[in-house]
Amino acid sequence: MVTISAEPATGEISRRRLRRHRPTSRGSRIAYVYILPFFVVFAAFSVYPWLDTAWVSLHDVRLSTYHQQTWIGLDNYKNLLTNHFFWHAFFNTLTIGIISAVPQLCVALWIAHLLNHRLRGRTFFRVAILLPYATSLAAATVIFLELFNPRTGIIDWALHLVHLPRVDWQGSKWPSQVAIASIVMWRWTGYNALIYLAGLQAVDRELYAAAAVDGAGKWAQFRHVTLPGLRPTIIFTIVVSTIGSAQLFGEPLLYHNGMPDGGTSGQYQTLGLLMYQQGWTNDRLGLASATAWTMFVIILLAVVVNLLIARRRERRAR
Amino acid sequence: MVKNHANQFVNWNKVPNASADKAEFYPWKWNMASTPDGSDTVGLGTDTGPESICYRTDLLKQAGLPTDSATLAKDWSTWDGFINYGKQYEASATKPSGSHFLDSAASIFSAAVYQGNEAYDNASGTPDVENSDGVKSAWKYTTDATSAKITAGLEQFSDPWNKAFSSGAFAAVACPTWMMGYIQGQAGDAGSGKWSVSPVMPGGGSNWGGSWLGVPTASKHQAAAIALVEWLSSKDNQVKMWTDGGHWPSNQEAAADPAVSGATSAYFSNAPVGQIYGQIAGQMKIPPIGFYDTQIQNAITTQLTNIETKGTSPDSAWKAALDAIKQVTG
């Protein structure tokens, strides 16, 4: 690996050379070839379905009579915005998303840092943290339901031991959301930790040494060497987690036995579940399509906000 | 469904054996697979689901209650009598601790709702839940049961409900014929001989489930497919469906066969299940089936769980159910 601190003299020479040979203009045409596969696949398999979905969202369409479509303009969207099920699902998605994503990313970062040490058997540990993601979601949810069962679960038994009241992890709103968030955390933390670990490898070890020479302790090294080096990776995981949280579907679905109602009072129904329930269970495809596009707008806004905050932090750090 | 897609299925009124086929089945089973005017029939019946009550003889005995079939035939012939019996179970000092009489209020509701003239749809085929006599009486019986607290409040087909078959958390459950097989699968060999089947169904007869076999018109081998379906639905195979799989035939001739009508079940304490279910099948009322029946019933039974486990009042539960139903019907 090349050391980053190039000496001024050679730097000037290479910069002069660069001005004569512009690799950017050489690279530009072939770049389009490199990105072409993605856009071809996208155009072939995504554009038509999305446009069709948008079209369907402007009609009253039932899944059972798909070809009978009555134009109703923006009525589906109006229905959504005045529908308490929609807002309910929106806030559930927000709360479950925050509870599951924020601690998860912090813990993932910490785990990646731990696994970055010289451990004996480190390969085993690194493979182990990815096992939750490989475990079937159905199996994992069954087990968590067992753990959180108010009558026979270990967690309420432990609460009982320390004289705390039993909690209804399935019926009540906040406990059920915490339980689902814990399934999400269990499942995805290792995944994110591995991504951070890959990113950590890109951080030059000599920077740590240099920082230590300057008198920086472990925490200062983390703040001034690790975090800046990981910045693009952290932004990546934040964006991906935001998108994933907003679309949360599998975990809350299986938490209620495969039913998309989000519990008997909809206490953990997310937007993803609502959309599935509207389209597949309640047969109202037009409404579900409108929900899908509304979700897209919400996710877009959330990601943009995230990126703006990240950019502002970066500017302040400079 | 029939109305929407009739032209995508072979019409059984027009196949070579049409009249012979039609004569084999219960008329109501044939009609359920037909368009309202009867001109188009999309499937031949496979099984039906006449319902009784399956109960744990050992638990009821432990609570000191009578379990002989004569007493049950009397006590359990009406929902009021059934609920009263349940109250006695709850009040018993000797019943197993933590055990309740019925698994869920949904057992009562889903059976009773089909015992009236209308269920979820009115006669013209549109969903009309609030004016249905079946819904009204079913709701009344169900709320009687929940206020008497005779249910275990479990969600049907959930994991805790599955486990309760062996743990004894409930002593009785609504039992269509296919539920017998379900119970054996969940409770295993340890449950053999502890269960039995009630000789009567409270409120008369009721049906839960049942299917049809049809042939899509897009099929490349229509004649062979038609012949196959006719063979599968024939008397002999429907008898086999019962003896091997525990599914009650929709073929009338099969139901009359001694192998079916005389059947007993060792698992269920040698109860004369063939005779019991045959009698109930004969008493079943078949109100019109609606397109959204499943979703509507689900919306209501979900709220029942709220009444049972969260102390929600029946009135607010009913409002919430109507709200959810509106999301379906639009």
Add this chain to the structure above:
Amino acid sequence: MSRTRRLHTTLDATRWTYALVGLITIVSIFPLYYTIVMASHTNAEMASSTPPLLPNGSFFSNVHKALQLAPLNKGLINSVVVAGCITLGTVGLCTLAGFAFAKLRFRGSNVLLAVCIGTMMVPTQMGVIPLYMLMAKWGLAGHLSSVILPTLVTAFGVFFMRQYISKAVPDELIEAAYMDGASTTKVFLSVVLPAVRPAMAVLGMLTFLQAWNDFFWPLIVLNSQNPTVQVAFQSLATGYAPQQSIIMAGTLYGTIPVLLVFALLGRQIVGGIMEGAVKG
């Protein structure tokens, strides 16, 4: 003082580190372990009031029943093919695209990158119906290609490689290669690829798992004649009288190949992540 500080930078593990990592491992593995417990008992045994904590002997009989109920073997083979193809395609094509977005300058690159990331934000379930009709029209419905092609290049992969490459491959290295007269392709092959092997390994593993676990789209476009293993699981779980132990046994059986890949290649893949950077 500074000498002891320098020692700490080499990230030696302390007893605390081992304890924490051990705890994390237990939490990660426990549900998988419990799946084994559930799969090796009969349904009635699992339902008893004190559930067992150690495996028993019924695993093979449960698997046998599961195999009778669902086409698990066919599903396994199909899943290996599907996940393998998607992984190879994704890793290769996403690295190319990621490199282009990270290091090459071309007109519209920012807009195209934004579009690429934007495609991740559309809820996936919604497009399945028109996509299914598209597949049916092209005659691909029911074939494995209908599952492989739509996810051959993912925005996730492109974004991931782009972020990694932007930091892990120094601009100076690339410029030096250009000055040596290399074409962009040669730069990619000889400079970028070696440097991003760890990320490719991680992306490969994550993509393989994602493709293996995907159940929604395969459930819609495939049928029981040609299922992936997740579709086969569905037919286990939605029978007339589902039995938890059999479902767990079938699920475990279908996860074994993944675990094998972990066991055999985990060392290579994950180890590669470490070794790539230790050389100063």
